Amino acid sequence: MSSFSNGSPMCAQQPERAPVISLNVSLGSYDHIRESIIRAAQQGESRTVCFANVHMTIEGQQKKEFAELVNGADWVCADGVPLTWAIRLQRQIRQDRVAGIDMLPDLVRRAADENLPVFFYGSTPDVLAKTVAVCEQRHPDLRIAGVLSPPFRALTPAEEEATVAQINASGARLVFVALGCPKQERWMAQMRGRIGAVMLGIGGALPILAGVQSRSPLWMQQNGLEWAYRLAMEPRRLFKRYAVTNSLFLLHLARHSFRLMLNPQRS
Numbered sequence: 709m710s711s712f713s714n715g716s717p718m719c720a721q722q723p724e725r726a727p728v729i730s731l732n733v734s735l736g737s738y739d740h741i742r743e744s745i746i747r748a749a750q751q752g753e754s755r756t757v758c759f760a761n762v763h764m765t766i767e768g769q770q771k772k773e774f775a776e777l778v779n780g781a782d783w784v785c786a787d788g789v790p791l792t793w794a795i796r797l798q799r800q801i802r803q804d805r806v807a808g809i810d811m812l813p814d815l816v817r818r819a820a821d822e823n824l825p826v827f828f829y830g831s832t833p834d835v836l837a838k839t840v841a842v843c844e845q846r847h848p849d850l851r852i853a854g855v856l857s858p859p860f861r862a863l864t865p866a867e868e869e870a871t872v873a874q875i876n877a878s879g880a881r882l883v884f885v886a887l888g889c890p891k892q893e894r895w896m897a898q899m900r901g902r903i904g905a906v907m908l909g910i911g912g913a914l915p916i917l918a919g920v921q922s923r924s925p926l927w928m929q930q931n932g933l934e935w936a937y938r939l940a941m942e943p944r945r946l947f948k949r950y951a952v953t954n955s956l957f958l959l960h961l962a963r964h965s966f967r968l969m970l971n972p973q974r975s
Contacts, residue, residue, distance in 0.1 A: 738810070746824070752905070759808035761788035780900075790932050826853060831886040839914060839917055
């Protein structure tokens with residue numbers, strides 16, 4: 709089994725974190741986190757990046773194993789605007805939103821500029837083909853090391869080793885993982901130290917990059933309403949999820965605010 713360095717503080721210092729319900733969210737500007745990821749990729753470090761949203765904070769509260777898995781990532785980014793609100797409430801600082809939907813095209817552009825090979829893992833063959841076409845059109849100099857759409861079932865040990873070998877042999881330095889939550893977070897945790905690249909759980913960002921799905925208007929993005937746009941697009945699938953998780957998130961924020969009023973020093 710191959711083993712790769714998880715990096716050193718000299719290469720990519722890990723940012724300070726702030727607890728948001730169950731997850732420890734990385735602090736820092738969007739640009740700083742992006743450039744830290746690029747530096748780790750340039751060094752060929754085996755690192756992982758999770759993009760946390762409201763659903764993941766509640767999932768982590770209900771499932772300790774999932775919270776530990778996400779918190780073990782090198783970067784836990786504030787993907788959802790409500791997480792930035794929570795950090796501002798408890799830390800009195802403005803935290804940038806660091807969303808996978810923004811970071812994916814940004815890193816693809818930076819990878820083309822820095823000659824860093826990229827690999828797309830997950831999703832469907834159709835979405836992957838459209839992703840490659842879009843990337844080749846926008847960034848002719850981008851080195852696409854490979855794409856792989858795994859089966860929906862669990863991989864056998866032999867298949868898993870073959871996947872690791874394929875990605876490592878490709879020379880990829882950035883691996884964009886689109887398996888959906890929580891599967892992609894588990895996969896990245898298992899691959900840390902085995903794949904010599906920065907792995908990013910970009911989930912639903914890939915269909916948007918590929919042009920298969922549309923993104924909400926800018927005003928909705930800026931006001932934390934992207935979830936409402938997705939709900940309008942897929943009401944049957946997402947209604948129960950958003951109704952439960954959003955309500956629980958607001959409840960926890962309200963409890964925290966009340967504790968701060970009673971004891972302002974416990975921020």
